[in-house]
Amino acid sequence: MKAIVDRQKCTVCGVCTDVCPFGAISLKETCIEISDECTLCGMCVDTCEFGALSLPEVGTGPAADLASYKGVWVFAEWREGVIHKVGHELLSAGRKLADKRSVELAAVLLGYQLDKTTIEELISYGADVVYVVDHPELAHFRDEAYAKAIVELIRQKKPEILLAGATSMGRSFIPRVAASVKTGLTADCTELDISDEGLLLQTRPAFGGNVMATIVCPNRRPQMATVRPKVMKPEKKPGHHGRVENLTLSEECFKSRVEVLEVIPEQDQTAKLTEADIIVSGGRGLRKSENFAIVEELAQLIKGAVGASRGAVEEGWIAPSHQVGQTGRTVAPTLYMAVGIAGAIQHVVGMQGSKVIVAVNKDPQAPIFDVATYGVVADLFEFVPAFVQKIKQERGE
Ligand SMILES: Cc1cc2nc3c(=O)[nH]c(=O)nc-3n(C[C@H](O)[C@H](O)[C@H](O)COP(=O)(O)OP(=O)(O)OC[C@H]3O[C@@H](n4cnc5c(N)ncnc54)[C@H](O)[C@@H]3O)c2cc1C
Missing domain, CATH: 3.30.70.20 (Alpha-Beta Plaits)
Structure with a gap:
């Protein structure tokens, strides 16, 4: 067309x-x-x-009957028995959207041998209904099978909005879903809302983070968006009730050209970084690779993970899996320490959700101080070793 x-x-x-x-x-x-x-x-x-x-005039396909698409869906990512926290975060965001639209909020759960506690947990985060597809072929993630399953569910139930995490799983199969049902998809949204006309407002950074673009999908359904982990805040809804619907799909859905031979648990730093409660990140101010030891020692002492700016990654001082920011990980720990990091917008968008931000920079004009809870204007090579020393002293080490 x-x-x-x-x-x-x-x-x-x-x-x-x-x-x-x-x-x-x-x-x-x-x-x-x-x-x-x-x-x-x-x-x-x-x-x-x-x-x-x-x-x-759209005579066929989803746009033909926009009004028949109802409800907000959240894809609840399940892997090896565990729901990814982004599912809870999106249910909390989805709850607000569903209330504004006066429609049901559904969690969509695909997997195998799914237990009652997992399902009930989704309800405790605000789901009115949990659509469960429990099938041996969904035991391990394969994007072809998962995409076909979600597409069939969309055709059966017709949701108006579908949200998913911008995780490696979501990024892998959600675009396939959008293409199959011929609708739009906004990746990596940082804000979601409902317009006066009832459309999903999907806001995300654009043009290298210099503008925030709000995107709508007026003519196709569902309106689809992904959101990175830790961008939305998870909120439990004590006493919330919901129902569970076990659904069956055609066997065709589970056919895939990919066979899972073995599952090797993730050893990668990235998982550690996004889950960490404390992160100490180093930037180009560290001057050379060996100086990352300063940041690592502090991180180890306060039981934190090590992060980095893209500046430090580009210098080759640390692996890209440690990068925080727009093209790295989005993190929201209780404590984020930025050591020798300028605070470019592309870095800040990845860590501004942290509860307490401590910045160490010798330049009092550094933009990192605009987002810092506590700012230390000092030479990091003097401050960090002295800080480490002080902690050890206090602990009697
Ligand atoms: C499309 C795009 C995506 C991007 N994505 C990301 C991203 O995901 N993450 C990211 O981090 N960046 C990203 N960037 C890059 C970003 O714009 C910055 O270039 C980068 O964050 C700079 O890294 P930095 O702050 O470590 O280095 P610099 O900008 O070089 O800053 C170093 C800082 O260290 C301070 N300093 C120097 N010496 C000392 C010392 N002895 N003691 C104390 N302080 C000292 C300086 O005052 C300075 O503020 C992206 C850029 C683009 C265009």
Whole structure:
């Protein structure tokens, strides 16, 4: 499907060719031509002052019956018996959206041998209903099978909103779901809300974090968004009641070209970093790789994980799995210490949810002090060893 041109009205002025972000419009002698690159974004329709362009009436597919799509869904990520915390965070965010829309909030749980406690926990975070698909083929994550299962559920139940975590699992299969049901997807949202018209407002950083873009999906359903772990706050709803619906799907859903031969538990630092209660991060102010030992010693002493700015990662002083920020991990520990980190917006978006932020920087104008709870204007090579010494002294070590 593509935009429609009214040949009678088209003056071949060429304005639409300039505004089309996809280069889908070309000028011909007597009219314009629209190629298959057209995504029906509507930019050309809005700018054509002659009313020569329009979008096709959608007669089939999800857009045909927008009103029949109801309810907010949260994909509750389950792996090897455990629900990822982002599921709880999204249920809390989804609860607010569902209340604004006066619709049900559903948690969607795929897995194998799912236990009652896991299911009830989802209700305690605000789910009105938990849709459970329990099948041996869902014991281990495979994106083809998971995507097919969610697509079949969407076709059966027609949710208006679907939220998922921007985790390695979510990033892997949620785009496949969106493409299969021909709807939009906004990745890595930092805010979600409902517009006066009842649409999902999906806000995320754009253009390198310099602007916040709010995206809507007016013509397709479900409206789909992913959110990184720790961006939303989990909130239990004591006394909340919900029901459980066990659903069966066609065997076709579970067919996949991927076979899981062995599961090797994650040893990676990333998992440690996002779950850590205390993080000590080092930046380019450390000057060289060996100096990361200063940060590591402090982290070890206060039982924290080691993070880093992209500056430090780019210097090759520490592995990328330690990076905090827009292109690294989003973290929200109780204590975040930024040592020799300037505080660029791309770093700050990944750690500003921390409860207490302590910044150590020799430059009093460093932007990190704008978000810091406590700022230490000092040379890190003097301050950190002295701080370590003081802690050891206090502990009698
Ligand atoms: C699209 C995009 C995505 C990005 N994603 C990320 C991301 O995910 N995470 C991230 O961190 N960055 C990211 N960046 C990079 C970001 O813009 C910054 O360049 C980076 O965070 C800078 O790292 P830094 O603060 O360690 O280094 P610098 O900017 O070099 O700052 C070093 C700081 O150390 C201080 N300092 C120096 N010596 C000492 C000393 N002896 N004692 C105390 N303080 C000292 C300095 O005053 C300075 O403030 C991204 C950039 C782009 C364009």
